Amino acid sequence: MALLKLNQIKAVRFDTKPEIFQVYTERQLDKIDALMLLTEAQRFEMKVVAHVLPFRVNRYVIDNLIDWSNIPDDPIFRLVFPQKEMLSKDDFEQMAVVLRSTSDRSLILSKANEIRKKLNPHPAGQQTLNVPYEGDEPIGGVQHKYRETVLFFPSQGQVCHSFCSFCFRWAQFIGDKNLRFSCKEADKLRDYLARHKNVSDLLITGGDPMVMKTDHLAVYLESLIKPELDHIQTIRIGTKSLSFWPQRYVNDDDSDDLLELLKKIIKAGKHVAIMAHFNHWREMVTPVAREAIRRLRATGVVIRTQSPLLNHINNNPDVWADMWQEQIRQGLVPYYMFVERDTGARRYFEVPLVRAWEVYRQAVRQVSGLARTVRGPSMSTGPGKVEIQGVSKIQGEKVFVLRFIQGRNPDWVQRPFFAQFDPEATWFEHLKPAFGEKKFFYQDEYEAMCKKKIALRV
Ligand SMILES: *Cc1c(COP(=O)(O)O)cnc(C)c1O
Numbered sequence: 001m002a003l004l005k006l007n008q009i010k011a012v013r014f015d016t017k018p019e020i021f022q023v024y025t026e027r028q029l030d031k032i033d034a035l036m037l038l039t040e041a042q043r044f045e046m047k048v049v050a051h052v053l054p055f056r057v058n059r060y061v062i063d064n065l066i067d068w069s070n071i072p073d074d075p076i077f078r079l080v081f082p083q084k085e086m087l088s089k090d091d092f093e094q095m096a097v098v099l100r101s102t103s104d105r106s107l108i109l110s111k112a113n114e115i116r117k118k119l120n121p122h123p124a125g126q127q128t129l130n131v132p133y134e135g136d137e138p139i140g141g142v143q144h145k146y147r148e149t150v151l152f153f154p155s156q157g158q159v160c161h162s163f164c165s166f167c168f169r170w171a172q173f174i175g176d177k178n179l180r181f182s183c184k185e186a187d188k189l190r191d192y193l194a195r196h197k198n199v200s201d202l203l204i205t206g207g208d209p210m211v212m213k214t215d216h217l218a219v220y221l222e223s224l225i226k227p228e229l230d231h232i233q234t235i236r237i238g239t240k241s242l243s244f245w246p247q248r249y250v251n252d253d254d255s256d257d258l259l260e261l262l263k264k265i266i267k268a269g270k271h272v273a274i275m276a277h278f279n280h281w282r283e284m285v286t287p288v289a290r291e292a293i294r295r296l297r298a299t300g301v302v303i304r305t306q307s308p309l310l311n312h313i314n315n316n317p318d319v320w321a322d323m324w325q326e327q328i329r330q331g332l333v334p335y336y337m338f339v340e341r342d343t344g345a346r347r348y349f350e351v352p353l354v355r356a357w358e359v360y361r362q363a364v365r366q367v368s369g370l371a372r373t374v375r376g377p378s379m380s381t382g383p384g385k386v387e388i389q390g391v392s393k394i395q396g397e398k399v400f401v402l403r404f405i406q407g408r409n410p411d412w413v414q415r416p417f418f419a420q421f422d423p424e425a426t427w428f429e430h431l432k433p434a435f436g437e438k439k440f441f442y443q444d445e446y447e448a449m450c451k452k453k454i455a456l457r458v
Pocket of ligand 1: 143380385
């Protein structure tokens with residue numbers, strides 16, 4: 001089928017035939033017919049990178065989202081397939097040498113792990129600071145960084161229908177179980193939430209919770225409609241499934257059960273928010289994606305959207321404006337534009353912060369107020385979510401104007417603060433306080449929290 005453009009939907013009828021979910025990982029790269037368009041050398045490059053960074057793609061993505069007449073530039077191709085430039089020259093060469101010289105899996109793995117360690121697998125204190133404790137015991141599968149919102153990583157939801165090459169949670173997918181945040185017990189989660197009455201939101205995340213069968217998801221969701229959890233108003237589910245496997249809501253065996261489950265949770269009084277990841281409007285315009293969105297919305301959930309700004313994929317204000325407009329047309333609520341995090345293949349995807357702000361500004365001014373609910377560009381950093389509000393000149397000094405959208409101390413939120421303008425900075429750690437100050441206003445307090453391993457101040 002030819003790829004669809006924006007606004008082409010009316011010409012295409014939706015076909016309800018169930019499809020088989022067929023997935024390919026680095027071991028099956030040779031089985032993907034479409035890759036025969038590449039040279040042998042290009043396929044080897046992909047293999048090299050796929051031995052370090054997680055790779056997984058499914059047939060729907062290959063056949064419906066990628067324009068194979070436009071590779072390697074196609075945005076969705078860049079989103080799921082490994083590219084040589086995702087590793088440093090040196091790391092790439094070393095991995096290539098190992099792969100050319102041996103088929104011993106333990107040697108290959110040890111080189112891969114050596115490189116992975118250098119790629120900042122756990123940015124922003126996720127493991128050291130965000131995991132809450134019960135006495136001396138960490139509560140597995142839970143992160144609690146901001147007062148109102150607890151993150152939960154159900155153990156069966158720690159994979160995705162395909163992997164994004166930019167994913168900041170990539171380290172969870174490389175098979176090291178110690179590194180996974182997962183939780184076997186819905187009970188522990190429920191106890192934790194019951195004890196924390198100032199939590200209003202639970203964010204179920206992964207991986208992708210929507211890879212779970214409906215009956216597994218039901219165990220977690222139904223445990224939340226008990227009276228002792230009345231303070232949990234909102235259940236958010238973070239997912240890329242509307243892009244990578246919209247059939248989940250349309251014609252999987254348990255699609256209808258899933259929609260019924262969501263209705264039931266809403267009927268019990270909860271707000272259910274689907275936090276959908278879309279990096280490009282292309283992901284939203286296939287007939288099955290539109291049908292999935294339509295069916296999901298009919299249950300009463302609200303679909304909010306988020307994406308990082310990614311070089312080679314959506315580093316273009318028009319792509320964002322078209323995407324947000326398409327989201328509004330289909331009844332979705334644009335929520336966050338993120339800055340690509342300082343981990344994994346960041347070298348390939350990062351753009352300067354000043355560029356991120358320009359893309360945001362040029363995109364947002366093209367859309368009506370209904371799409372301007374989107375905040376950003378936002379950096380998820382150790383102390384909190386920091387938004388770049390803009391570039392300004394104050395008393396002759398060029399500065400970035402910043403604010404916390406979320407902070408480990410809620411009192412930090414919404415106080416404008418200033419960093420020296422730096423045209424090359426791509427991440428928060430590159431920024432220095434403006435006006436000759438030595439520290440940002442929150443810094444002493446944050447350092448004290450790190451020392452004491454306090455996740456948040458409430
Ligand atoms: C972004 C984020 C949240 C949710 O923040 P909202 O501003 O409520 O969307 C919660 N926990 C962590 C660790 C986050 O990064």
